[in-house]
Amino acid sequence: MGKAELTRRTMLAGMGGSVAATFAATGIAAAAEDSVHDSRAQDLLRRMTTEEKLGQLQQLTWNGDTGPGGGQNAEVERRARDGRLGSVLNIYGAANTNALQRIAVEESRLGIPLIFGFDIIHGFWTTFPIPLAQAASFDPAVAVSDAAVSAKEGRSNGVHWTFAPMMDVTREPRWGRIAEGSGEDPYLAARFAAEKTRGYQGSDLAAADRVAACAKHFVAYGGAEGGRDYNTVDVSESRLRNLYLPPFQAAVAAGAATVMASFNTVSGVPGHGNAHTLTEILKRQWRFGGFVVGDYTGVREMIKHGFAEDDADAARLALNAGVDMEMVSTTLSDHGRELLAAGRINPRRLDDAVARVLRLKFRLGLFDRPYVDEKAEIPGPADPARAASRAAGARSMVLLKNDRAVLPLRRPFGSIAVVGPFADSPDLHGTWAGPGKKFPAVTVLQGVRAAAGQAVVRHARGVDPEGKDGSGIGEAVAAARASDVTVVVVGEPSNFSGEAKSRSDIGLPGVQPELIRAIARTGKPFAVVLVNGRPLSIGGWLDAAPAVLEAWHPGIEGGNAIADVLFGAVNPGGKLPVSFPRAAGQLPIHYNHENTGRPYDPNDPYSSYYLDLPNGPQFPFGHGLSYTTFDVGAPALGRDRVSVRELRGGGTVEVRVPVTNTGDRDGDEVVQLYLHDRVASIVQPVRKLRGFQRVTLRAGERAEVRFALTGEDFGFWTNRPEGEFVIEPGAVDLYVGNNSEGGHKVTVTLT
Ligand code: BGC
Numbered sequence: 127m128g129k130a131e132l133t134r135r136t137m138l139a140g141m142g143g144s145v146a147a148t149f150a151a152t153g154i155a156a157a158a159e160d161s162v163h164d165s166r167a168q169d170l171l172r173r174m175t176t177e178e179k180l181g182q183l184q185q186l187t188w189n190g191d192t193g194p195g196g197g198q199n200a201e202v203e204r205r206a207r208d209g210r211l212g213s214v215l216n217i218y219g220a221a222n223t224n225a226l227q228r229i230a231v232e233e234s235r236l237g238i239p240l241i242f243g244f245d246i247i248h249g250f251w252t253t254f255p256i257p258l259a260q261a262a263s264f265d266p267a268v269a270v271s272d273a274a275v276s277a278k279e280g281r282s283n284g285v286h287w288t289f290a291p292m293m294d295v296t297r298e299p300r301w302g303r304i305a306e307g308s309g310e311d312p313y314l315a316a317r318f319a320a321e322k323t324r325g326y327q328g329s330d331l332a333a334a335d336r337v338a339a340c341a342k343h344f345v346a347y348g349g350a351e352g353g354r355d356y357n358t359v360d361v362s363e364s365r366l367r368n369l370y371l372p373p374f375q376a377a378v379a380a381g382a383a384t385v386m387a388s389f390n391t392v393s394g395v396p397g398h399g400n401a402h403t404l405t406e407i408l409k410r411q412w413r414f415g416g417f418v419v420g421d422y423t424g425v426r427e428m429i430k431h432g433f434a435e436d437d438a439d440a441a442r443l444a445l446n447a448g449v450d451m452e453m454v455s456t457t458l459s460d461h462g463r464e465l466l467a468a469g470r471i472n473p474r475r476l477d478d479a480v481a482r483v484l485r486l487k488f489r490l491g492l493f494d495r496p497y498v499d500e501k502a503e504i505p506g507p508a509d510p511a512r513a514a515s516r517a518a519g520a521r522s523m524v525l526l527k528n529d530r531a532v533l534p535l536r537r538p539f540g541s542i543a544v545v546g547p548f549a550d551s552p553d554l555h556g557t558w559a560g561p562g563k564k565f566p567a568v569t570v571l572q573g574v575r576a577a578a579g580q581a582v583v584r585h586a587r588g589v590d591p592e593g594k595d596g597s598g599i600g601e602a603v604a605a606a607r608a609s610d611v612t613v614v615v616v617g618e619p620s621n622f623s624g625e626a627k628s629r630s631d632i633g634l635p636g637v638q639p640e641l642i643r644a645i646a647r648t649g650k651p652f653a654v655v656l657v658n659g660r661p662l663s664i665g666g667w668l669d670a671a672p673a674v675l676e677a678w679h680p681g682i683e684g685g686n687a688i689a690d691v692l693f694g695a696v697n698p699g700g701k702l703p704v705s706f707p708r709a710a711g712q713l714p715i716h717y718n719h720e721n722t723g724r725p726y727d728p729n730d731p732y733s734s735y736y737l738d739l740p741n742g743p744q745f746p747f748g749h750g751l752s753y754t755t756f757d758v759g760a761p762a763l764g765r766d767r768v769s770v771r772e773l774r775g776g777g778t779v780e781v782r783v784p785v786t787n788t789g790d791r792d793g794d795e796v797v798q799l800y801l802h803d804r805v806a807s808i809v810q811p812v813r814k815l816r817g818f819q820r821v822t823l824r825a826g827e828r829a830e831v832r833f834a835l836t837g838e839d840f841g842f843w844t845n846r847p848e849g850e851f852v853i854e855p856g857a858v859d860l861y862v863g864n865n866s867e868g869g870h871k872v873t874v875t876l877t
Pocket of ligand 1: 215245289342421422625
């Protein structure tokens with residue numbers, strides 16, 4: 127049995143019986159449907175000219191929102207009419223997309239419809255919390271709610287395809303794109319990637335409320351050196367397969383229609399010219415039948431990388447490596463004909479790429495219904511969508527600290543001050559707000575006012591998000607002094623995270639820390655609310671603040687969601703999907719590191735540590751408090767010995783974990799299960815997450831959480847380039863608890 131098969135089987139086992147059965151059944155139905163699409167695609171392919179084939183592999187951007195016009199748009203229209211265009215990105219609106227589609231369908235020779243792509247990353251009209259926040263919910267249903275709303279709003283506006291989910295595992299909070307993914311853990315990221323993919327696509331891509339997904343960026347983009355966007359990544363085969371690939375494999379197994387190549391190099395080879403990752407792993411080993419789209423001008427950028435000589439060479443390298451559609455640069459449509467004539471690209475490979483694109487167009491139903499119903503266009507965020515975003519926002523928040531139970535704010539109180547640069551700021555959408563930006567987000571002040579009942583609510587901005595001017599701090603202090611309790615809302619503007627938004631200092635920008643310290647000096651109770659797109663280093667002021675709520679960039683209903691948590695309507699239950707460092711100088715810092723030969727030992731000056739910082743993060747992966755307390759008890763094992771053979775054959779080890787709400791409020795806990803393979807042929811992480819479950823328990827209630835560990839959980843990928851997944855005999859420690867440190871330990875022996 128091949129490794130890929132083993133992985134696929136064990137993944138199904140890990141999903142639990144009924145889900146696995148549904149998935150398998152959908153798989154069979156999908157395969158039958160696929161062959162119909164494929165024969166229609168092949169039939170069309172036989173009638174296409176070389177120009178038309180190359181055209182299907184070209185995607186261009188639409189630069190206007192107002193309908194067909196001049197400039198780039200005229201070029202887009204011209205190509206659509208000539209049948210030399212496969213896809214357009216950045217166009218939306220039922221009337222706009224229909225107008226352009228009409229040109230392709232009614233004026234081109236073969237009438238092949240265009241596919242319209244758009245970055246719907248965390249909401250179209252209705253912005254949801256950023257993906258990093260969603261991961262903090264440790265509840266993939268949160269991502270599904272975003273995906274379902276996004277797909278419905280997007281498709282009604284003529285968008286067929288979203289460039290999401292982004293699933294780049296990263297250990298780099300300096301990297302602004304950390305906001306777009308699920309953080310530092312491959313298992314958590316894989317669970318979210320699979321569920322979000324299903325959430326976008328549903329069971330029928332032709333449905334009026336579904337869009338095709340795009341697993342991006344393939345691959346290892348999150349490994350950017352120094353956390354600087356687009357930067358070099360040099361990675362071993364084992365790290366590639368154990369750290370960066372799992373979310374993609376999960377998304378492909380969940381049926382992701384497309385995959386996007388990444389801008390970075392992978393060990394010297396650009397993502398767009400990487401036959402090993404695109405063809406060998408993705409298309410051969412995983413049998414991915416969808417298409418690979420390049421990233422924005424990424425094909426041509428291989429010239430600047432120093433990998434391709436010129437445009438023609440870039441086109442050749444990209445197509446041969448496995449890119450099927452070129453985004454924005456036009457090397458393939460410009461040079462494809464001459465490359466074919468010179469035998470530098472293979473006509474069968476060209477046909478394969480075109481067939482992949484056409485098949486998706488058939489699956490989306492575009493040949494049968496190329497136009498979207500203009501009367502059914504969703505014009506903005508509807509109430510149920512807002513409610514879903516609000517719930518997602520609150521569910522994603524992480525209570526980092528809560529000394530003296532400052533939170534929740536208890537009624538009755540006479541007055542509350544809401545201060546800080548983000549107290550009354552609508553800049554809560556987050557990095558990829560897209561068209562939804564035109565609807566201002568609910569501010570924290572608005573949310574608090576709506577929730578505060580009779581209380582007097584005071585407000586002062588205090589300081590700007592950036593800049594050095596502290597002259598407004600006095601006013602904020604006065605508001606705090608006059609009030610019973612204060613909420614200080616600080617953080618990063620949305621445009622501090624996302625693409626090309628790397629920072630070297632990941633503290634609160636400007637003089638915001640001074641504002642916090644000044645409020646602390648009033649001696650009155652207060653809580654800090656953080657709104658940001660990355661982990662921040664907050665050690666400089668953390669001791670001064672009794673309570674800190676990490677709210678991330680929470681989306682359009684942000685202020686209401688924050689008020690829900692501040693006042694206790696929602697008891698926070700999120701956990702950090704990424705470590706919070708003490709200082710940027712510790713980076714990369716992540717819980718799933720390997721041991722050195724000299725792990726930190728306070729009594730050994732020649733062990734691994736920094737002279738000027740304690741080892742370990744400020745807050746570890748998986749950390750998050752609640753307004754109640756929980757006890758995660760010692761786990762019981764179904765068995766403590768299992769043979770490798772059994773695991774390979776689908777055997778499992780059951781782990782049962784008791785969890786009790788020991789406080790006086792209902793609340794959520796995330797039970798987490800980590801593994802450590804003590805001795806292995808490739809050094810293993812000190813811990814790796816292999817199970818989690820968020821449970822809601824009434825005050826005093828006890829429950830049991832069950833995990834079934836499979837061969838996939840116990841094994842790992844080696845460095846063999848062809849891909850080798852091994853499960854080795856020996857002792858494996860399991861830890862269960864409510865973060866990545868401490869917890870109860872039991873050992874399973876693999877024989
Ligand atoms: C980003 C992608 C995005 C694409 C289209 C690129 O710059 O890297 O994530 O999907 O643009 O907007």
